[in-house]
Amino acid sequence: MKQFTLNIATRDHTGRSASRRLRKVNRIPAILYGKQSSPEKLSLDVPEFTRLLKTVAGRAVLIELTRQDQGNKALSFLQEVQRDPITDRFLHVDLHEVKADEKFEIRVPVAITGESFGVKTQNGVLETATPYLRVRVLPKDLPESIAVDVTELKVGETIKIGGMKPIEGVEFLDPKGQPVVSCVEPVAEIVTETVAATPSAGAAAPAAGAAAPAAGATPAPDAKAAAGAAPAKAAAAPAKK
Incomplete structure (x- = not known):
């Protein structure tokens, strides 16, 4: 190296x-x-x-x-x-x-390789849980990074320490069950739609500045109805004899 x-x-x-x-x-x-x-x-x-x-x-x-x-x-x-x-x-x-001539412990960065099946065809998302791995090696065997191939990784699957491909001269020190990288479903976006209230066609909008009727009050009749309901003029009084 x-x-x-x-x-x-x-x-x-x-x-x-x-x-x-x-x-x-x-x-x-x-x-x-x-x-x-x-x-x-x-x-x-x-x-x-x-x-x-x-x-x-x-x-x-x-x-x-x-x-x-x-x-x-x-x-x-x-x-x-x-x-x-x-x-x-x-x-x-x-x-x-x-x-x-002596082994030593060091943290080595993880390098993701390949395109995940879950990302490519299932709309999944990769999550790296362990960006650095603890290893024990001789100086001559020290890798600059540790490649993790995710090509076959599907949504819901995880590559763990115990399932990684062995590297000659490199001893993994993290627990075998520790996750390294996972393919997960994307977090659904929550979209809130606000529907504006639309007045019905037959309802007349109140005039600007008009006061709203009091609760329980009988609505006033419209102008034409009021004109038609006006009482007729009184008949002329009979002439005096």
Whole structure:
């Protein structure tokens, strides 16, 4: 597998003040943990480390560390990278040393391959339950990612750790029943339709500004009906004799 390199320098001082001074000169406080040695305090060059992260692109890789002040080397992998949540600046880096002839544990990213049958023909949706898998390997056997083929996966089915294809030299450490990726039915969209009330054709809309009749009151007759119902004029009184 491809191996990456990174220059490191030993640092003597620790604490917040010392870390701030390092960041001001564009360096990152770091620490190297070893199985058979005490943790070693280091510092890294920001531009070089930034280029390394872009090249690695989230894969599980080994990094050859070169001590600038001593010249000796060590093999390691990135354990953790801490960033400022506001400025995104690097705050601290944890590295884990490994030996070429010793197995070690590491988290390896899952890489989905193929087009799921459930997605293609059943309108299903893929859900990745475990984006990283814990494995135990020798440095020479470390995969950059673990491919999970979902071509035959149907709606309602799940690929679990125990059902994954074995990889030579790689030991899976997660429980066998742990789900890795599933094909599920899409969540139905709930659409609420509001039906506007439409007045019937025979009902006359009240005039603008007209007061509504009081509850229980008898509606007033229309104008024509009222005119027809008016009493006739009284007959002329008979002439006096």
